[in-house]
Amino acid sequence: MNSNFLKLSALAFGLIASSEAFAQDAPASSPVVPKIFSPSSAFSTWSFGINAGVLAPTVIAGKNDFTSWKADLGYGAYIKKQIWPAFGIQANFLGGKLNADNSRPLGNGSAPVSPFSSYETAVNYSGSLNAYLSLANIYWMNRTNVVQPYITAGYGLMGYDVELTSGTNTSQFSNETIREAFIPVGTGLKFGISNNLMLDLGYQMNFVDGDNLDGYRSGPQSDKFSYTHVGLEFALGGKSKPQLSSYNPVAALEADYIARNAALQADLAAERAKYAAQMAQMNTDWARFKNDSDGDGVSDYFDKCPNTPAGTQVDGAGCELKITSTTVNPVRVIVTEEDKRVVAEAIKNLEFDFGKATIRSTSYASLNRVADLLKSKDFSLKLAGHTDNVGSDAANLKLSKDRAESVKSYLVSQGANASRVEATGYGESQPISSNNTASGRQNNRRVEFTLY
Structure with a gap:
């Protein structure tokens, strides 16, 4: 059992390690950060997923009635409603088979616990309602949550049939499908491929409320099994909408601050340019107002007859005075x-x-x-x-x-x-x-x- 446990652990950690390598190579979706205080209609809040993987009649640090477990194909699906960026409700379905035998002795050399040589349990159905907690929205050091670690826990009901083998004889454990409650607890990683598609790698432990999953009741304990899977999650809604589970409120607040600051800086730059243009025009007009190029006492700004010869008497417009008569007697x-x-x-x-x-x-x-x-x-x-x-x-x-x-x-x-x-x-x-x-x-x- 110890070697099978190590195999299951290696498989689970191998899938997680490969998911990290995939995250480095896979193209991330364009970061979409809705405005702060955006309504829920700006996000995709409904999604569904499909997955497949390994069903095993053991969990980490678990004990079993049979000494050697075998990996079998499992398959599942779920639908999820994201309520907040970090929290959602998820309905899961799971099916497949569980196999184990007593081909190896216990570690201490004693006989196996179960008197049967092997069993096979067909999980006809299992449905559960789970709380979903996305840790990426709690860890705020990254602006875009491309990688989302998560944990789940819930409660459900499953139905299964058990076949026991003793030597060459095979018998049905029960003539009817067995129904038991169970508690699923899981963890995993999701990787954003696009706005409406995510890769899902996870490991789930399922604790059955009974000791009959393997057809042998050895005492007042609960049988348990695990499901290591890989799958895809599809968001329901427009392709342009990001998933609410990927939304980072702190990043949205930062983006809103940056946008407001940029707009303020642009307005300030425009006002400065306008003021500089006005000052340049005022300086130009003032220079013309002060200058008297021809020295006739009339500034260039008002001088309608520029370049008057020196010594010429001019009028207020800077033009030469035409003297037609001379006053003999002063008035x-x-x-x-x-x-x-x-x-x-x-x-x-x-x-x-x-x-x-x-x-x-x-x-x-x-x-x-x-x-x-x-x-x-x-x-x-x-x-x-x-x-x-x-x-x-x-x-x-x-x-x-x-x-x-x-x-x-x-x-x-x-x-x-x-x-x-x-x-x-x-x-x-x-x-x-x-x-x-x-x-x-x-x-x-x-x-x-x-x-x-």
């Missing part, structure tokens, strides 16, 4: 109260973008009236830019100068004579209110107009 310039009101309104309505020299469009209307005043009465205008004390002295001085120049450039663009508009920046050196309060700092951020 005295008189600034009226209405003129002062127009200037005061422009000062009141003048607004810039925060920390910049860009004039807001709400200031255009009042500045246009100042430009009209300069053109119609030939006034001169001095612009003085001031800031509060927030920031460095150098930055405030530059900002005040840029804002005064910005107002000048706008007035010139509206037709004012550039030579009659002076722009100066004083930074924070001439406050009109205390810089210790918000209202005082607001009063100090200003551009003053002096009309003469």
Whole structure:
């Protein structure tokens, strides 16, 4: 019996070892990871399997009434409902034959336990309901569960006929099919070949609730037998759906995180590219706004007559002034109260973008009236830019100068004579209110107009 036990153990472990070699050579299915919190309809939850293998009237570390067991063909099938990724319910069917004899003495040299020379049991049917636990969904170090170790345990009913042989005589143990309950306990490995096909290698021990499986009752003990099998499992449902037993929740959570992070990075990159393009255009416009290539006092941004010869008097558009007459008697310039009101309104309505020299469009209307005043009465205008004390002295001085120049450039663009508009920046050196309060700092951020 010891040598037969070793043969059965070698066969079982050989099948498991060959399954590992197959896992290395067989093509794995494409990893399909449904989104996190996907409904059960996203998976294949029903499957059926067929298998065949070796039936033997012994189990690991088991004792028998006969000394030499023989391997016979067994066959089976099952249908499984996967409830959770790691847990399912499986209904099994098993059939085949069991054989053993007393051709060898016991290890201690004594006579065999059974007085019969051999027996043959035909397992007509065995059906059981089993709990199925997939260990691959508990072991989370792999993203895709191509190899799935599993264990099963359940309860069932089997029917069998026994023929006993004593010397040359063969007799039926019972005139009717024997029915007994049994407890199947199994383990194995499954290998994913595709989304809806798996290779199944397993070993199952079956404990019969009786001592009549071999036709000989030797005492209050249970007979037992094993089934080592290889088979295929087919998932029911669409080919694109992965089996729920292969689903790894942690991998799905990781995939969801990676997808969200990638989308966020893409949105951020797009925003950065958009911002860079806007900044490049602003720098280009600002360079044109600041530059005066021909030195006529009108920036290139507003200059409609570029490359004016040096020393040429130009109008607000940068074009040469056509002088048709000369005033012999100078006219005295008189600034009226209405003129002062127009200037005061422009000062009141003048607004810039925060920390910049860009004039807001709400200031255009009042500045246009100042430009009209300069053109119609030939006034001169001095612009003085001031800031509060927030920031460095150098930055405030530059900002005040840029804002005064910005107002000048706008007035010139509206037709004012550039030579009659002076722009100066004083930074924070001439406050009109205390810089210790918000209202005082607001009063100090200003551009003053002096009309003469």
